[in-house]
Amino acid sequence: MTKQACRYAVVRFVPYPESEEFANIGIVMAVPKSNRFLFRLEINDVRYSRFFKNLPKGLYKQLAKDLESEYTAIQRLVSTNKANALQAFERLVVPRSNIVAFGGQRTLLLQNQPEKKLDRLFDHYVHHAFTRKEGHETRLKRQVRQVIDDLRLERPFRPHTFKLYEGELPVQVDLAQVVDEKVIKVIKPFYFDLTTKEGLWDHADKWIPKLVRLKRAGELPERTLLPLDHSSGNQRQLDALEDIKRELADLGTVIRAEEHDKIRSFALDS
Known part of the structure; x- marks a missing residue:
């Protein structure tokens, strides 16, 4: 069976960049051959609001909501062939000065079912x-x-x-x-x-x-x-x-x- 390459990155929550502390909160993935953009996010804010003691109430919950909206919009554009999955992925993971960063960018080969690989990556990086x-x-x-x-x-x-x-x-x-x-x-x-x-x-x-x-x-x-x-x-x-x-x-x-x-x-x- 022919394998297809895909790119993925780990979504990181960095509420205090000066301390360089972060938490892995999700995975974004591009499958160029089938032009697909996939993602999975942690929506439970309890863990992060408790660990980052001075985190403003509701900050992570709102962030997760905003990210889900952003990634869903990208997914919709890609699925209707109005955007290229790989190009959208590469634009997304460009370093920015905000509370979201991307790490662990890698390329891997898949035979099929990228959704299952996405779930395994999420479990590994977010629930490692x-x-x-x-x-x-x-x-x-x-x-x-x-x-x-x-x-x-x-x-x-x-x-x-x-x-x-x-x-x-x-x-x-x-x-x-x-x-x-x-x-x-x-x-x-x-x-x-x-x-x-x-x-x-x-x-x-x-x-x-x-x-x-x-x-x-x-x-x-x-x-x-x-x-x-x-x-x-x-x-x-x-x-x-x-x-x-x-x-x-x-x-x-x-x-x-x-x-x-x-x-x-x-x-x-x-």
């Missing part, structure tokens, strides 16, 4: 730290499970899938204790990677809304334990983690993951 975090959390889950398994409980903790909205929104947890078909305890370990802006908030933004929905639906038991571990980080990253811990504290009991005695006491408590 999340993929690294998973390995740590998998090990943390295994450690917590070993602590519980050593207790040889009559009613062991097992994986459980909550089925919200008649199964439309499944939420799976690895450690749940069920009695008479009712979940009475949940243990949900968390590992947060503080080494990048995306690493901390991606994970929090994935899980906190799920737990909130479970609680509102009356499915999350009052006895929910949240063992937490994290990588090293600077003071600002640690402050951000404290914000997340306060949110988690509304959903369960937050402890340090190494507090095995508390995990045992929680599991044994009838």
